[in-house]
Amino acid sequence: MESERDLMLDGNAAAGVLQEIFGEEMTTALTTCDECATVSQMAMLRVFSGGPGLVLRCPACEAVMVRIAQTPRGTFVDVRGVRQMRLPLPSIR
Amino acid sequence: MSERFVTRGFVGKRQDAGTAANRIPPGQHLVKDFPVLSAGPTPRTDLRRWSFRIEGLVKEPAQWTWDEFGKLPAQEFVKDISCVTKWTKLDTRWRGVSADVLLEHVELDGRARFVVAFSDGGYTTNLPLPDVINGQAFVAYEYDGKPLAPEHGGPARLVVPHLYFWKSAKWVRGLRLIERDEPGFWESLGYNNHGDPWKEERYSGD
Amino acid sequence: MKRTLEWQIATVKAIRQETANVKTLTLALLKWVPHRPGQHYDIRLTAEDGYSAQRSYSIGSEPERHGEIDITVEPIRDGEVSPFLDDVVVVGDRFEVRGPIGGYFVWEASDGGPLLLVAGGSGIVPLMAMARHRAAVGATVPARLLYSSRSFDDIIYRADLDALANRDGLQVFHTLTRSQPEGWQGFARRIDDRMVAEVNKPFGPKAQVFICGPTALVETAADAAEAAGVAAERIKTERFGPTGA
DSSP, X not given: OXXXXXXXXXXXXXXXXXXXXXXXXXXXXXXXXXXXXOEEEGGGSEEEOSSSSEEEEOTTTOOEEEEEEEETTEEEEEOTTEEEEEOOOGGGO | OOOOOOOTTOOOSOBOOGGGGGGSOTTOEEOSSOOOOOSSOOOOOOTTTOEEEEEESBSSOEEEEHHHHHTSOOEEEEEEEEOTTSEEEEEEEEEEEEHHHHHTTSOBOTTOOEXXXXXXXXXXXXXXXXXXXXXXXXXXXXXXXXXXXXXXXXXXXXXXXXXXXXXXXXXXXXXXXXXXXXXXXXXXXXXXXXXXXXXXXXXXXX | OOOOOOOEEEEEEEEEEEETTEEEEEEEETTOOOOOTTOEEEEEEEOTTXXXXXXXXXXXXXXXXXXXXXXXXXXXXXXXXXXXXXXXXXXXXXXXXXXXXXXXXXXXGGGOOOXXXXXXXXXXXXXXXXXXXXXXXXXOOOEEEEEEXXXXXXXXXXXXXXXXXHHHOEEEEEEESSOXXXXXXXXXXXXXXXXXXXXXXXXXXXOEEEEEEEHHHHHHHHHHHHHTTOOGGGEEEEEEOGGGO
């Protein structure tokens, strides 16, 4: 049986969905957790998938940073847990 | 959504429901295992600090410690469960306390019409009060004759088998009675507010 | 780089048995674009009735191989995509893919080194793309791989790793956690601080570290690399879990 820690993936696993939403490669984007102010590249966020949607949590305090649900009526994105996002310059990929 | 390209030979891990077909809600498939799906890390709550509360629109809130909760009249429930991720599992066997028993310990304010179940880790889900009473919901602490495992929501999980399983909040710590509906964790993100699998109420607008 | 991800149809060109239960599928892509080693593709399978499942698979091949990619599949019990890829798929089958995806867990020869790669089980796949790319472009960046497998027979890409070690100067250190063949010279325990420090010794704090595997291994190895003096921003990790199912 899988242990619960194996349920924890990281932002690399969400790269496809994030690129679909933002139109850019997002795993190198910097995000600031609204709860604890920790700055992480999106690849480092903890990802919980497999449920109704995708939940990205802060690696430091585990607060929910991003929630994504893809439904037949569109993709719902909640970024309330992100205080700030910094996208890399397009020229630097 | 793009056009579907059918993959030769792919069926998923679904089984033929056979004679149980009439017990499988539309769009669902039967599983034998018990998938573990979580929106967050599994909390490890010290049972000495665990409590279960009924609060909100009640005259006096009620609260039980783990030991007190274990002394409440318990029942065995054998139920079919359906997850919105399309699996259905038949005849799951639980032991726990009916929501009716819990609600007997409080005097409801006449304005109470909805219930928000809240959990360790911050998860919430909302339910109309009529979906919680009359034997339709219970707080389970045993599964298949054993203490409910943490990955399945232990020490205690709300189980509302007639609705999609995201309504059955893992690691539940209480019920809050409210007057105006408050969409919970998934209900506020495009999922259906009610979630009846037989009506395929998966997404908001279904 | 603004680029919309588009699904395309991949055709299974070859299937190779890597170990008793791990296979590599070579997928031919009409709209192939060079990937950055470490990137992955999403795979989407759809049943006749519309039921569909999607998973991510790391690319194991180097971008210098044009028009096709390798993915390596370890069937996960109770999974639905990996058992299909393992069991049902034959050469000539087609399914949907999109990619390449990801930009964090990537290494190209121009990024320099020295390069410390740490893998557990099928976590070797994206690191293999890096090692093969390094060899394909003739890079002389010093590179070491620490690779944890359960047993000798569970080592994925064993022959290819031997070849990379002999021809291209990749230094490979195996550890076998469950059983070791007689006369085994390598490590014989789970990856720990001491092991990482020993393998990284010639590189010290200058190492660029890529770690891929199950969460416990990733955390141990990342902590160990930090303890060895490598700055956190030079350590990149990718965790494996049941999305690979």
